[in-house]
Amino acid sequence: MKPVRTAARAMLASIFVAGGIRVLLNPDASAATARRVTDRVGPLLEKVDPRIPTDARSLVRIKAVSDVAAGLALATGHFTRPAAALLAAGLVPATVAAGRQDALRNLGLLGGLLLAAVDTEGRPGLRYRTSHAVDRSQRSMRRAVRSAKRDARIAAMSASAARRLPG
Template sequence: MKPVRTAARAMLASIFVIQGVRSLVKPDATTETASRVTDRMKPLLEKADPRIPTDARTLVRIKGASDTIAGLALATGHFTRPAAFVLAANLVPTTIAGHPFWDRSRPDAKVHQTQFLKNLGLLGGLLLAAVDTEGRPGLGYRASHAVDRSQHSIKRSQRSVKRALRTAKREAKIAAMSAATARRLPG
């Protein structure tokens, strides 16, 4: 199963690495398309932090760097879950801005629909990679089972304490009876 995961992650990541490098080297090729999203995000980015660049060209390059780094991480098996999550998050605005198939006035609406659906498939693969624990239990599972084990451990401890108290009571009773018997004996 491991070779299949490794190959699948590399195949899934390849498009992001290639497109990321292209965006870094030639950001102007996608700046106009990206500006449909970046222009809407500009007020939000400026409000969040005025130091954040808001021009489409810079944001395209930042996304390109992010896709390249996350794609390489996913392909090489390093930080695969966070890398897949970053790629999935980056894919959503790209898909919406780049493939508006719902605009039927465009002559290339069918092509955009195909590309939109391809990106939707990639998003599904990335989401699977983001939750893939490679056969090991996930964090949620481990946390819930740790709680269960702790509760069982506490119950066992409580039973042990109750047993020890009953034993101590019995022994105290026996000791008291022995002391009373010893006082009654002539001596």
């Protein structure tokens, strides 16, 4: 399953790496499309921190850099779950900005990214491991209590028997 998973991640990441590089080389083409979203988000970003760039060209370049970095991380198998989550989060405003023309394609990409974001590669997830660790520790504690009670009974019987012996 590992070769299939590796190939699928590389194929999924390739569109983001290639698209990010294309936008970095020519950000003005994408900035015009992104203005639908950046004009609404810009005032909110200014309220959060005035140092954050709010113009469409800068925001498109920031997204392109994050797409390339996260795409490379996903393709190489490093930080795959956070990288997929970052790409999925960036895909939502891109879909809104692009409108109907890329909506279905982006919806398919979003589905693949969501699968990659929750993929544990066949290993149990954190929730499973935590709940099972709690169960194991509770069982271990119950065994220890039973063992301590049994040892206490044996010690009490030994002490009682020792008192009855002469001498």
